[in-house]
Amino acid sequence: MTETESTETVGNFCNSCGRNIVAVENSVTFKCPNCSSQIARCGKCRSRGVQYACRVCGFLGP
Numbered sequence: 174m175t176e177t178e179s180t181e182t183v184g185n186f187c188n189s190c191g192r193n194i195v196a197v198e199n200s201v202t203f204k205c206p207n208c209s210s211q212i213a214r215c216g217k218c219r220s221r222g223v224q225y226a227c228r229v230c231g232f233l234g235p
């Protein structure tokens with residue numbers, strides 16, 4: 174088994190914990206308020222109020 178062709182889900186990993194958001198309920202993707210790059214957040218981090226940091230501009234927030 175090889176996994177060399179599974180790059181279609183770029184951007185679907187939680188920005189806070191790195192989990193694949195497809196596997197977590199209530200996950201969201203949205204654009205950074207500061208630089209409009211895509212951010213993903215899983216349902217667990219949302220319910221816990223975990224901070225995220227934009228990987229592009231460093232914006233912190235919920």
Ligand SMILES: [Zn+2]
Binds near residue numbers: 187189215216218
């Ligand atoms: Zn998360």
Ligand SMILES: [Zn+2]
Binds near residue numbers: 205208
């Ligand atoms: Zn940003």
